Amino acid sequence: MTASGPQAAQEIVSRLTGPGGEFEMAVDDVLGARLPVFVHRAGSLGEVLSASLRHGDADYLVTEHDRLSFAEHGAAVASLARVLRTGYGVGPGDRVGIMAANSPGWIIAFWATVSLGAVAVGYNAWWSPRETEHALGLTTPTVVVADHKRAPALREAGVTVLSVEDDLPEITRRHPDTPLPDVTVAEDDPAVILFTSGTSGMAKAVVHTHRNLTSVIEYHRFNDAMARAFGDPTDPTARRYLLAMPLFHIASLHNLAIPRLATGSAVVMNLGRFEADRVLRLIESERVTNWGAVPTMAHRLMEHGDLASYDLSSLTAFSLASAPSSPEFKQRLRETVPFAKNSLVDSYGLTESATAISVATPADLEQAPGTLGRPVIGVEVQIRDETGAVLPPGQEGEVCTRSAYTMAGYFHDPEATARTIGPDRWLHTGDIGLLDEQGRLRLASRRSDLILRGGENVYPTEVEYVLDEHPAVAECVVLGVDHPDLGQEIGAVVVTRDGAAVTERELTEFCRQRLAHFKVPCHWRLTASALPRNATGKIIRKTITL
Missing domain, CATH: 3.40.50.980 (Rossmann fold)
Structure with a gap:
């Protein structure tokens, strides 16, 4: 008989994570803070690698043309x-x-x-x-x-x-x-550095340790165990995960390639640009079971139309990650894409958090559209006001979180680390949100005025700094422009200096030489009128349009 309901779920969690459980948790010291940790985690990624050899001739890495076994x-x-x-x-x-x-x-x-x-x-x-x-x-x-x-x-x-x-x-x-x-x-020695866009200036280098990543592995193994407890008979070694996002993001590296080496699951890699037909053919031929996509990919699936011509029956788990999407978008996705109807999951996380901070199950999304779900195992979340005081459910404030998954800090940047990670290892996300009475997280706004283009973070300040270097630019503001496929594109309102002559094409090329292509504005408004500012001199972004 399959367990169901919140009480059954809590009983399963207690059995798995309690004393003697496969995923037993205990409080231990992590970089000076007392945090919940998985007792039976591996001591290093090297241990994980050595243990993976037991999977022998089973597929680990699969592409359209090649396959590589664990051995x-x-x-x-x-x-x-x-x-x-x-x-x-x-x-x-x-x-x-x-x-x-x-x-x-x-x-x-x-x-x-x-x-x-x-x-x-x-x-x-x-x-x-x-x-x-x-x-x-x-x-x-x-x-x-x-x-x-x-x-x-x-x-x-x-x-x-x-x-x-x-x-x-x-x-x-x-x-x-x-x-x-x-x-x-040592567990807290650095293992990997990935980059996250800086709210000002250049990208920051996020350091994740062996402990961070072995903990993420246990989180994914725990999820597999929960699925088994709720009646899913699939052995983790039989699962085949589609990897379609860049490996320099945590979604693909930390939460797919790394944990699947530990669980004996296949990683099916889409190489090159995302093309819906080719990806769907890959899912069909390799019998992919799990896929985590950014909303842009999901949108292209909906636009593709003829999904019935593919055999996608193997795909039983589908999630959205890396960028926000509206309840209306999710509903259209469920109505249009058959494998999303009863399996769609959403999540919230940062490069700094290494894995999800919270996950919304299909039931969460049905009961509370717009939610990002409850904190995942081992993660604590608080909502705080400007003074750092913890707010009660229903009140908006900054989302703060801590766990054994959280980064050690920013490489060679102790000041930025101190601004982001406070006493007792609380990570200040800069995002504004609230927790409801059921403990589910909802975001009110993203960090600063973050633009998310096709799953890639673009901070307006970084682009504005580049534009400010141009001699014809007196001041500027960078905004997100809604786009049906990418979610958002980059727009810029530029105030030109007196007497300066500059074209959109010139500014575009100037940015291309200094920024990644996805950060370059493709919508422009050039004006001689000053930007609106408040009494303290700050630009009032919400009043500016292209």
């Missing part, structure tokens, strides 16, 4: 790790960069790096040269694994590069019988 992946990682150590001197604490489009080589490079106790740095493959230069100078990698598109510019910058296409195929086969590294690391 083959382990051998490739061991060979590359040996070359990184003996040929390039990579050791504990050193940084190894990865700047490439998604590929099995990206993931192999990640695991080889962390197996040495080194730190894998996932650079945004869409960055402009200036953004790349900033990130390289901040993280000083010993070597960077890059694809053909990015490697030439990196070499010109004096960086030691290993090519995904030319070097990795030979290196990963060079030492077929070498064992995986046996390196001792």
Whole structure:
């Protein structure tokens, strides 16, 4: 008999996480704060990697043209790790960069790096040269694994590069019988650095530790156990997860590629641009069971129309991530896309949080449209006012959270870390929201005036700083413009200096040279009139239109 209802769910959680349970939790010290932790977590990602060999010939990485078993992946990682150590001197604490489009080589490079106790740095493959230069100078990698598109510019910058296409195929086969590294690391040693757009200036480098990531693994294993307890007979090793978002985001790396190595599940990778027909054919041919998509992808599915011509019967779990979507959008999605009808899940998280802060189940979305659900296992959430006081349910304030998943801090930026993580490891998200009487989270507004374009964060201030560098610009404001496919596009209102002559085309090219393509405005209004400001001199964004 299948358990159901809130009381049954709580009983299952208590059994799984209580004393002696498979996912037993206890309070322990994490970077100076007492936090709930999984007692039986792995001690490091190296342990996770070694344990994955037990899955043998089962698929781990699958693309349209190739597949790599867990055993083959382990051998490739061991060979590359040996070359990184003996040929390039990579050791504990050193940084190894990865700047490439998604590929099995990206993931192999990640695991080889962390197996040495080194730190894998996932650079945004869409960055402009200036953004790349900033990130390289901040993280000083010993070597960077890059694809053909990015490697030439990196070499010109004096960086030691290993090519995904030319070097990795030979290196990963060079030492077929070498064992995986046996390196001792502390749980709170850094394992990976990913970047998040800064509210001012350049992107910040988010440091996640071995503990962060082994905890995320346990969170996903716990979810699998909950599904079994509620009657899902599927063995986790039989699940096949579609990876369609960039690996330099937590959605693909932390919450897909990494935990699925531990659970023995296949990662089915869409390579290149998202094209609905090709992705649907991949789901059909590889019998994909789970897919986490950004709303832009979901919108393209709805626009595609002829979904009935594909066999999508294997797809039983579908979630939205990385960008907000309205209740109306979700309802249209359920009505249009068959596999979303009874399985749609939404979530809320940040790069800094490593995984979801809260998750809304299908029942949550039905009972409270617009909710982002309840905090996930091991996560605490508080709503605070401007003074830091905790607010009761129903009152809006800043969303603050803490857990063993939360980043250690920003790399080489103690001031930004101190502004974001307060005493007792509380992470200040900058988002405004509330908790309802049932403990479900709802957001009132995103951080600052954050624009989300196709799942990518764009902070207006960063774009405004670039525009301010142009000699013809007196002042400017950057806004989100609604778009049916991408969610939002970037718009800019520019006040030109007296006598200055500048065109939209000139400003577009100026931005292209300094920003990733998704941050470049495509809607413009050039004016000689000053921007509206309040009594303190701040621009009143809400009154400005394109």
